[in-house]
Amino acid sequence: MSESNPSSPILPHENCRVKICGVTQREQALAIAELGVDYLGLNFWPKSKRHLPLESALTWAREIPGTTKLVGLFVNAEANDVQDTAASVGLSFVQLHGDETPDFCARLVEQGLNVIKAIQVKDESSLDGVAAFPVQNILLDAYHPGMRGGIGETFPWKLAQEFKQRYPERHLWLAGGLTPENVAEAVAGVHPQVVDVASGVEDASPGVKNLEKVRRFIEATRTGAAVN
Numbered sequence: 001m002s003e004s005n006p007s008s009p010i011l012p013h014e015n016c017r018v019k020i021c022g023v024t025q026r027e028q029a030l031a032i033a034e035l036g037v038d039y040l041g042l043n044f045w046p047k048s049k050r051h052l053p054l055e056s057a058l059t060w061a062r063e064i065p066g067t068t069k070l071v072g073l074f075v076n077a078e079a080n081d082v083q084d085t086a087a088s089v090g091l092s093f094v095q096l097h098g099d100e101t102p103d104f105c106a107r108l109v110e111q112g113l114n115v116i117k118a119i120q121v122k123d124e125s126s127l128d129g130v131a132a133f134p135v136q137n138i139l140l141d142a143y144h145p146g147m148r149g150g151i152g153e154t155f156p157w158k159l160a161q162e163f164k165q166r167y168p169e170r171h172l173w174l175a176g177g178l179t180p181e182n183v184a185e186a187v188a189g190v191h192p193q194v195v196d197v198a199s200g201v202e203d204a205s206p207g208v209k210n211l212e213k214v215r216r217f218i219e220a221t222r223t224g225a226a227v228n
């Protein structure tokens with residue numbers, strides 16, 4: 001499926017697109033789509049605080065307008081479950097945030113899925129393995145021992161800049177600790193294709209977004225300036 005989203009109402013700054021991840025409520029999902037977000041992340045990892053049961057997703061996900069693409073997040077799921085969920089929910093991308101191997105990703109790509117492989121960046125060597133993954137979309141997130149993601153921590157963006165130099169043909173989804181306050185600096189310094197945020201647009205409750213923060217995050221990404 002194409003990366004382009006021609007009906008997006010405002011052209012993003014430097015064409016950087018926005019993904020809001022870990023939405024758990026139908027009304028919020030519709031409101032966030034209405035704000036013009038490019039990608040909405042649905043978290044199918046049962047251990048996440050932002051877990052969305054498949055049964056819930058099936059009741060409302062297809063109400064989201066097609067201008068907002070759905071991304072399903074999985075951690076070490078079975079290939080058949082990823083494929084079945086993608087088909088039944090109508091996912092445009094699957095985000096693999098666990099220890100999935102290049103072969104596992106290849107199998108899903110062969111099935112016609114658009115795979116985003118997440119890499120938790122510990123240091124420069126974390127980038128070495130990227131070459132083996134047969135996917136166009138790579139998501140870089142912060143490394144935290146024993147945690148899979150959604151933790152609100154940044155990693156040194158100079159490593160994301162290095163990724164861009166080493167893998168210019170890949171699409172970079174930049175994640176990890178992004179907020180309405182720092183996303184403009186991230187876009188200007190790294191030039192990712194997509195910025196992805198979960199906790200940075202929430203208050204106290206994981207999975208419940210602060211819509212004003214979402215609005216400010218989108219605006220900061222598209223205007224290239226921190227919005228207060």
Ligand SMILES: O=C(O)c1ccccc1N[C@@H]1O[C@H](COP(=O)(O)O)[C@@H](O)[C@H]1O
Nearest residue numbers: 021148149150151152175176177198199
């Ligand atoms: O959000 C989660 O709960 C989560 C759980 C397991 C793996 C990934 C998860 N979220 C992803 O983590 C990054 C960064 O999140 P944050 O903005 O730092 O909170 C992002 O890609 C989310 O999609």
